[in-house]
Amino acid sequence: MTHIYRLLVTFTFILAFPLSAFASGNDYTIGAGDKIQIIVYGEEELTIEELYIDSSGEFDYPYLGQLMAIGKTTEQLKAEIIRGLKGDYLVSPKVRVGIVGYRSIFVNGEIKKPGGYEYQPGLTVDKAIALAGGFTERAARKSIYITREDKNEPKNRVSLSHMVAPGDIIVIEQSFF
16 A cells, blocks of 8 residues: 555656646756746645746745755756755655746837747747737848847847747847838
């Protein structure tokens, strides 16, 4: 009976996580505007269903105090929480950290509905433009630029198939003709 119970508990634990938590990838770094979820199996008081990461990047976590999330992957944050809880608080903590909401991208210029849109994994420039209602009649379809949130680089000219990252600012310039 214990073996069946363990299988049931493991299966329930896996189902408890939203699919978006698995979609984030191992190299995605948490940034201001992301929403994360921290689940510690069997420890309801240590579980946070949804936590908005503000511009400070810090949040209060039970027993561990202030933790910094910005610039870390979900795996790095998970490892930090496990290290902090292991020993004094829990013997063998089972922790899962996932992204439940991504920070916005911004689409501006010659498009029908300029503004901020939630990033989605696999987002390309053409998909972002579609989210923003498409090009206006005056859009220069080959004059599309991206400014990266985390880079101190000037804006870069990109193609419609270019991958978009969270926090990117996409600008579609006006055609002269």
